[in-house]
Amino acid sequence: MGFWKNLFSNSESTSVSQTAEFEEDVAVGSGDPLSPTFRKSASGTARIFFSTDRDIDLYELEELCNAVGWSRRPLRKVKKAIQHSFLVVSMWETRGSQRRLVGFARATSDHAFNATLWDVVVHPDYQGKGMGKALMKYTIKKLRNEDISNITLFADPHVVDFYRNLGFMSDPEGIKGMFWYPD
Numbered sequence: 001m002g003f004w005k006n007l008f009s010n011s012e013s014t015s016v017s018q019t020a021e022f023e024e025d026v027a028v029g030s031g032d033p034l035s036p037t038f039r040k041s042a043s044g045t046a047r048i049f050f051s052t053d054r055d056i057d058l059y060e061l062e063e064l065c066n067a068v069g070w071s072r073r074p075l076r077k078v079k080k081a082i083q084h085s086f087l088v089v090s091m092w093e094t095r096g097s098q099r100r101l102v103g104f105a106r107a108t109s110d111h112a113f114n115a116t117l118w119d120v121v122v123h124p125d126y127q128g129k130g131m132g133k134a135l136m137k138y139t140i141k142k143l144r145n146e147d148i149s150n151i152t153l154f155a156d157p158h159v160v161d162f163y164r165n166l167g168f169m170s171d172p173e174g175i176k177g178m179f180w181y182p183d
Contacts, residue, residue, distance in 0.1 A: 046095045048102070048131070050138050054088050060101045067123050082106060086115060087146075089139045091122070091131065102126045103135045107143060107151075115143050117153040136166050 058075045066072065082088055091103030103122040109115040117139065122132040143151055154177075155163050171177075 046093050048091060048093050048134075050135070051090050051092065052088060052142065053090070054082055054085075056082065056088070056090055056101070056104075061104060064101050064104060064123055065119075065121055068121055070121070081118070084108070085118075086111065087139065087142055089135065089142065091135050091138075093126075103131060105135055105139045107139065109143075109146075109148060111146075113148065114150045114152070115148045117151065120153070132162065133166065136163075140166075 058078055061078065062072065062075065085106040086109035087107040089105045090101060093100045093102050101123075103126065105117055105120040107115040107117050120132075120136070120139075122135060126132075140151060153163065153168065155168075
């Protein structure tokens with residue numbers, strides 16, 4: 001719990017950098033998405049790793065979101081959302097000295113029981129290869145390590161089956177979410 005206390009007590013100018021090195025085989029049917037392996041490509045060995053460092057290039061994140069067709073968002077609001085999140089996970093591919101943001105997720109939480117996942121995105125070049133599954137499993141593992149037992153999310157209709165396959169379910173009590181929007 002000390003990491004989270006330190007994380008939220010830091011000022012804006014100080015950042016806690018905790019990078020989790022995590023290699024992943026992006027080939028279809030690679031088995032357990034949490035098993036460490038390397039990916040061979042024509043340009044050499046590529047490595048996928050996850051990071052919980054919040055110091056993310058906002059332009060690079062918005063380009064990732066743009067690649068999947070999301071609307072542009074004000075960068076100042078994106079920055080604020082990241083700063084106020086309980087957990088931020090980014091997924092990177094490295095080839096030699098080049099690094100590319102290929103996935104992202106964040107969660108808000110009450111720091112005790114509940115967390116809600118937001119902004120889960122995987123670059124289209126990495127979809128259908130187990131990368132989204134690995135990102136979700138890593139994110140859930142991090143939340144469970146903080147003793148969060150109730151994890152929720154909002155899913156667009158075209159990705160509901162993806163989340164169902166990861167163990168998410170529609171509200172088992174049939175309660176429908178309610179939303180308030182300004183006029």
